[in-house]
Amino acid sequence: MTERIIIADDHPLFRAALGHAVASVWPDATVIEASSAGEARAALAEPAECLLLDLHMEDSNGLSVLMDVRQDYPAVPVVIVSASEEPRVYSAAAQLGAAAFIPKSASLPVLREALQAVREGDNWFPDTGDEVEDDDLARISSLTPAQRRILEHMRAGLLNKQIAYELSISEATVKAHITAIFRKLNVISRTQAAMLAAKLDVDQPAADSTTS
Amino acid sequence: MTERIIIADDHPLFRAALGHAVASVWPDATVIEASSAGEARAALAEPAECLLLDLHMEDSNGLSVLMDVRQDYPAVPVVIVSASEEPRVYSAAAQLGAAAFIPKSASLPVLREALQAVREGDNWFPDTGDEVEDDDLARISSLTPAQRRILEHMRAGLLNKQIAYELSISEATVKAHITAIFRKLNVISRTQAAMLAAKLDVDQPAADSTTS
DNA sequence: AACGTATTACGACCTATGTCTGAGTCAGCC
């Protein structure tokens, strides 16, 4: 009987590209496309050789789909395909039983290498080079409440004088806090601090994905 | 002579998928792949029929690349390819002179339809119905090239001195440009300007699963 | 050629930002 490979991704073009790569590793496999987590689960009702799973789909909450699938079909290796390049997401996926993690920025040879490894029963994860950059998130969460309030106002583009007025403290205190914030965030100007705060405020999903 | 079509996207697999679609619309064209904004600009040194441009690449932070390209090569139609589904981004791209906007979630037939329209000199944008307007966009696109360059550097958190060095101009000139930028963007500090630039240039495909 | 306008450029000048030193209060903790 032919092997069934399920590709779950909500980007048709990307499914097509993945399909080509799959075909070169499993030449005789039947490729089943799914554009949502629901379709992927439906496709799993019949035995499958492998599941390529996108983390960003309309009806999916990130890694929770992976959890579900691993629970219900532990025999099916799951290859996570994600736009994320965050090492924290790699390791989260690994802990949840993914067989491989492929960033969408991967090239075709890399993709084939990963799929080949999975076919042979191995795991495959991106090479992060051991020591990852220090974590912005950890740094920002080390701020004290007063420092966080001030960072919020900095981000809004207020002057120190305005921040002092808003928080009913002196400008000297604002400056003192700001100096402490810069140290903790490892930046040297209020613009960098504000950009960092803004970036991390949008990047909530990375921090949130393991707790749901 | 053969037509040159440039595909700029940092995902090799997606470039391949786009290449297939392009080949079906421009059968005899030469497809040139670029994996960064820099490579795309280099490829534009020779006449090109069309540029397919991803908004999210390593060395680019969004729509600023589009601005630059439109400025330097107004004759080349630019098709924006983005993971974003935000109507606000569509209209931003339209205002900045993009010929088309294709969400990465588009199917192959839709993609072909858009490319065909561009080939015939038309525009093509996703069907959204209601109008979105953005004063900020109009303001930011009124910046001169020098001002835009400086805004980009401001956004990266550089000091005026560093910007001056990068652009080989004096710090006094940087300051003068910054003052002009503030007036045009209607802000009063570099932090506000940087936040505004970041907000409008956003194309955050990697971080949109948000909360459960 | 003469003109207006937009852009880029610069220096002088004042203000905002950020650092450093030092110090006071308050709360929790061993």
Place this chain on the structure above:
DNA sequence: GGCTGACTCAGACATAGGTCGTAATACGTT
């Protein structure tokens, strides 16, 4: 009580940021 950490503030200081006036260049108009 002694210790620590968070929050508060002030004065002095150095530097970065921002405004203003001014000028050279470029480009299109008349």
